[in-house]
Amino acid sequence: MDEIDELMCAEPGSHEDVVGKVRESLPDDDTLYELADLFKMFGDSTRMKIMFVLMESEMCVCDIAELLGISQSAISHQLRILKQSKLISSRREGKNIVCFLADDHVRSIIDQGLSHVLE
Amino acid sequence: MDEIDELMCAEPGSHEDVVGKVRESLPDDDTLYELADLFKMFGDSTRMKIMFVLMESEMCVCDIAELLGISQSAISHQLRILKQSKLISSRREGKNIVCFLADDHVRSIIDQGLSHVLE
């Protein structure tokens, strides 16, 4: 606490009330970390590509790998991570594992990102 | 090309047309990388906290550092990255640099993420 105080700008008064109010409005730490972890999923181009593909159609693992020109192993590792984040689900269909988006938010999050990127 | 073909599942025919159509619908690589880079900004808890703070109020660097309990240097490094991504801007005001969100998409992207995290 003492050390943190030393970081404050010298400016007395006027900033303090704003800082206090903003501090109260922040989500709790758990939520913040969950949120960052969620966006981390969208922050890798391989995972981004996988999600884009699955926005168009559900698809088995080997088709995803072939379509994207990425090794089966790499795809599988990323799929595991995406499933842990509940963004993707899968079902078995004969010999194949068919993957699909598990959450509608994926679409809306990507769309928001796209509208930023495309100016 | 030959090696990629070997990744395909043996299954003939039926998958091929879907794979082909999806491939055409994918954004170009530049867009995909830009998009992943954008979301990478939201994928770190320090940057996430900074953006949350600035969603509530513009604020100078030292107040952000004090409020979040993170060193001034760490904040400054992250602010530089956020500015490069055009998510945050700043202006000088006396001795202070006042930071603020540069893009309305920040709010909508975070809101979409929140509604996923909060079930």
Next chain:
DNA sequence: CTTTCATATGAGCAATTATTCATATGTTCA
């Protein structure tokens, strides 16, 4: 049951990245 095909997984490596520490820059105020 044995082989084959689709997928998963673990270890190891290389690359990226967030932080700290020390210091530089630039502004204000005496």
Next chain:
DNA sequence: TGAACATATGAATAATTGCTCATATGAAAG
């Protein structure tokens, strides 16, 4: 002009992470 303050920056380090390679699992078809 000089001292004090706010911010920026560079180098070094530690931690995280995405990929490859080899191999394991597990369903299916003969």
